Amino acid sequence: MHRTRTRTLALAALLALASSPAFALEKGTGIYGLSLGTGTADLYFPNGPYVSAFDHSELTGSFQYWRMITDDYATNFEVGLGWFSEVDQARDGTPDIEYTQSSWHLRFGGDRVVTFGDRAVLYTGPGFEYWSGSYETRGTVPEFESEAVSRVSFSARVGAMLMMTRSVGINCHLDARVGRAQAEDRGAEAAWWPGGVDGRIGVVYAAGHD
Numbered sequence: 282m283h284r285t286r287t288r289t290l291a292l293a294a295l296l297a298l299a300s301s302p303a304f305a306l307e308k309g310t311g312i313y314g315l316s317l318g319t320g321t322a323d324l325y326f327p328n329g330p331y332v333s334a335f336d337h338s339e340l341t342g343s344f345q346y347w348r349m350i351t352d353d354y355a356t357n358f359e360v361g362l363g364w365f366s367e368v369d370q371a372r373d374g375t376p377d378i379e380y381t382q383s384s385w386h387l388r389f390g391g392d393r394v395v396t397f398g399d400r401a402v403l404y405t406g407p408g409f410e411y412w413s414g415s416y417e418t419r420g421t422v423p424e425f426e427s428e429a430v431s432r433v434s435f436s437a438r439v440g441a442m443l444m445m446t447r448s449v450g451i452n453c454h455l456d457a458r459v460g461r462a463q464a465e466d467r468g469a470e471a472a473w474w475p476g477g478v479d480g481r482i483g484v485v486y487a488a489g490h491d
Contacts, residue, residue, distance in 0.1 A: 306396055307352050309489055312442075314345040314452050316483025320363050322384055322414045323432050323462040323475045327425070332469045334462065336477070337416075339363040339384060343481060347404075353395065355404070359388040363414060376420050384414030388436070400450070402442040410434045410458060427466065432475065434460025442485055453482040 320341045325332040343361030350356055363384035370377050390408020397403060411433055417426040440454025459476040 306349055306394060306402065306487075308349050310347075310349040310487055311489050312345075312347040312349075312355070312485050312487045314343075314347075314483055314485040316343045316345065316452065316481040317341065318343065318479060318481035318483075320384075320386075320479045321475070321477040322363060322365070322382055322416075322430075323412075323473075324382065324414065324416055324427060324430055325464040325466070325471055326427075327466065327469075330469060332464055332466050332471045334464070334471055334473045334475075336475060337365060337382060339365045339382065339414075341386075341479070341481070343483075345485075347392065347394075349394070353393060355392050355394050357388070357390045357392055357406070357408065359386075359390075361386050378418065378420040380416065380418050382414060382416035384412060386410055386412040390436070390438075392438075392440075400444040402444065402450075403439075404441070404454075405437075405439040407435065407437050410436050410460070428464065430462055430464045432460050432462040434458040440481075444487070448487050450485050450487070451482075452485045453480070455480050 318341045320339050322337045322339045324337060325334050341361050341363045343359050345359045347355040347357050365382045367380040368377055388408050388410040390406055392404040392406035394404045413429050413431050415427045415429045418424055436456050436458035438454050438456035442450045442452045444450035456479045462475050463472045
């Protein structure tokens, strides 16, 4: 009896989802998104009288906003945070070594938006990103806390949304970028041209559409 009731409720939910009105984008629609993903931090380490660049993976959390300025083109704004931490424990009781890094980023861009069928949305477009990050180590000899590294990048991305209802959906995208990073620490400087591919997945909410 309980299984029959559960199946009935699940079927009713699927039918309600399938019969909900089709999703349609139009000028003036605003889309809000929250996402988690992966990124690349561009950092440096002291190297005698110099500083030398290295990169490291990071997790990211982002908020995005799209504004449809025509029926098929949207401006986009994104702000997010990045982080990573590692604790190394020795087998002989030596004190732990801890590594932590953090970052933030802003991105502005524009996306061409195409709707497929009733619920699928594909978007792609260019943008500019500003990123800043740093790291610190504890338990090392000597311990180290870096200055912030800045990175300015041009990026191009492709993504898709699958709308579960007229307002709520799942979003994912890949972002390829090339840019210039710069670091300065106690008079030593380094500049380099990094590139990378980032990914995001999350949820979106569309408001202001019919």
